[in-house]
Amino acid sequence: MALHRIGAAIAAAAIASVAIAPAIANAQTTAPAAAGWTPPSTPWGQPDFQGVWKASESAEPQAPPPPPPAPASSSGSNRGGGTGAGPEHWYEARPLVMTGQLKIVDPADGKVPALTPDGQKRAAAIMSQMRGRPGSPLDFSPWDRCITRGVPGSMIPINYNNNYQFLQTPDYVVIIYEMIHDARIIPVKGQPRLASGLPQWMGDPRGRWEGKSLVIETTNFTDKTRVIYGDGYHTEQLRLVERFTPVDASTMRYEFTVNDPGTWTKPWTAVLTLKRGERQDRLYEYACHEGNMSMRNMLSGARAEEQAEGQAAR
Secondary structure, three states: OOOHHHHHHHHHHHOHHHHHOOOOOOOOOOOOOOOOOOOOEOOOOOEOOOEEEEEEOOOOOOOOOOOOOOOEOOOOOEEOOOOOOOEHHHOOOOOOEOOOOOEEEEOOOOOOOOEOHHHHHHHHHHHHHHHOOOOOHHHOOOOOOOOOOOOOHHHOOEOOOOEEEEEEOOOEEEEEEOHHHOEEEEEOOOOOOOOOOOOEOOOEEEEEEEOOEEEEEEEOEOOOOEOOOOOOEOOOOOEEEEEEEEEEOOEEEEEEEEEOOOOEOOOEEEEEEEEEOOOOOOOOOOOOOOOOHHHHHHHHHHHHHHHHHHHHOO
């Protein structure tokens, strides 16, 4: 999609507000169910999460988000001022990153912990690469290349297509992410993990049921994806714990804890509220590769600039 690298660059600045802006103090780390409400069950007795869910604005008070780093075009029909970003009606967030939805609840100051020295070096190198002239498709992020947004990145709302579909069998839960079309298959019956030498783009997840909550622990990550925009790539040391807890018939609390000693100085936890879609809601095809003109255009533009510079130097 034309927006990917543009959106990633804008998001890197915007998400810094999530990383450093205080969240609402002392937000709860557990979500009480509505009084007297019991979630429905599947025929085999697990809580039934099946259906389409979407990221929702938190009901808790929130400081106003910062202004977007790049204004919409003067016509109001295209965000990005002629850079090739998508039409305005695509967008579900102002600014592009939904800073009013994702809340850091641990540490208590509402801030993502500081990067380690190695994490700082990698983040600086990534930002330098993003600002530089791309030499090949490998200079683009996995999101730009329509591969994946990783986890929990695929759950964090940005731009558009912030919808998720849950499917269940007795042995597996499947989460399909509308943006980038990932389908994440999560074993929930104690299946053995992959060998440690087999890293995966979205890690190797294993789920379990704790009461009505689905808890997913994921290891075996590559070091090629990001946990959250603007804070650099995580390392293969990442261990991710996610908890999906239904609050009432239309609301689910999503909580994730990131533990990567190679990137952050201590673990941190964030929360996002999901709302169940209407019965007729469905996910639509995210034809990313087929519509990814931006990467081709930026590569050809970079080669044209190099050719022009070479001619000027003669």
